[in-house]
Amino acid sequence: MTPPLGTPAELDQPLVHALLAAFDRSDWLEMTVTIGNDRLHVSRRGLREVDEEPEAESAAPEAVHTEPTHATPVPLTGMVVESPSVGLFWRSPSPGAPPFVEPGAHVSADDTLAIVEVMKLMNHLVAPAAGTVRAILAENGARVEYGQPLIAIDPDG
């Protein structure tokens, strides 16, 4: 079921998996994502922490070490393309067509990544710079809000 639009965004299971997969494929050392009251921190230095309420334990795959919560979050390296509007998130130009991009794809600046539809008006999300798509952060057809992170890109260079 599509999460209802308007509830506070949270780190749910599919999003955590998408973020972890993106991290796995990346060459980042650490990643911290904060959405609403939830914070996900992942590190390659033998530290892993998932700070999610109310299921912090079950969601943490290997909680080897817990950092103090006041630790300064490490900014997400790379770029996140956010939704320009409230609307519906579409990964393809039309129903049944292949997605514009898949995780791992290389894109050039201004390549279309996805569409946010507002009342039949199609807003094209474009890559702000050349890079590699690390993660798609919303489901095809999901209702999204303005400012919601939708696509993570690791820029070239």
Add this chain to the structure above:
Amino acid sequence: MSGISRVLVANRGEIAVRILRACFDEGVETVLVVSDADRGSLAAQLADRVVCIGPPSASESYLDIGRVIAAAHGTGCDALHPGYGFLSERPELSEACVESGITFVGPGPEAMRGSGDKAEARSLARSLGIAVGHGSDVVASEADVEAAAEKIGLPLLLKAAGGGGGRGMRRVERPEDLRGAWAAASAEAEQAFGDGRLFVERFVRRARHVEVQILADRAGTVIHLGHRDCTLQRRYQKLIEEAPAPDLPGAVEKEILDAAVRLIGALGYEGAATCEFLVDEERGDYGFLEINARLQVEHPVSELVTGIDIVREQLRIAGGSPLSVRPEEVKMRGHAIEVRVNAESPERDFLPTPGRIETWAAPIGTDVRVDTACFPGWTITPFYDSLLAKIITRGADRESAIATARDALRRLRVEGVETTARFSLDVLGHPDVAAGRTHTRWIEDEFLPSWNGAGG
């Protein structure tokens, strides 16, 4: 029992809070749309759900019909309340709601077109035998405007046919200024409302602005909740309003109440409406000005003297219920005053003063109502209007309502932004206000030139 269950509130600020309160009272769920600048607003904290629809710029958020409708769809709302300003008088929004199966809390697109177009509303009034201010129909060319001026005489006012708020409006005193003023006003109206049509009306030197609050339900019952006086304005922006309008000649009072009910009845209109009249103090007559097809900023003064909650009635009407009162049950009691407190600096020509509100403490009591979205720590952004709060007081008579309003203004504590509170306190303390010797340009022409803002 309301026929609607979840309302999208398509507005911000104090009126969003006001609508949320009425929804709460009616037992209706609420979804609030916000721009990125309003995620932490008081209304956002009070709504059942919040949807961020766009960046701070109103044109990409509160003024974007597509985004507002998308938010209503996405949250399963079955009704939409537009508040005032923003999209509230756009027939396209009313129409988009009809097409989307969402109940618009307000008139249908046809009734809104008929009432919102000033020229059309005037034609209708004329056809019903209602006095219309000495003026022309739409003027479309320089030749037309000169012919109209010939007939009406100078000074005159050029006004936009497509909207209000002082935009597309020019006063012309001399014949040689006519053509230039027509071109400027028409261009301004085109830009503001997408409609460059103007009409001409006689300029009245001592005018009072009197309006009648109307409620009309689906069954065709039309009632009035008495009149309001909004004469205390500055550059056509209302600052202080009251109900009832004091000292109207008996004939004028009866005629405007009757005219307003007949006008709205003739439009097949559903919801709350206001009919505005200009009362000419010197001539002792009046003329119909326009219909506002929405809730108005100053609606609380009518609520305080009638005891009728206009926003709850709007929700009931939209849900298909009959009005909760019959015409003969509407009783006026006492007097009410509303003072708009704006984040503006009267000493600097009412320059807006956005900023962070460090201190906010407003007096509230049995006879003092404060409609606001302010709280300590909230930031007044430069993106929207400067209204901070409406302080509404009531008393057994006009004198005591004014005295209570002045007491409340003295006790309002705001730090962090400049406000118009001190200015309004002095306006209300002026002998001309106490005696009712004001007109729509009294603040600019008579009060401000001698006002000492420092209060010394």
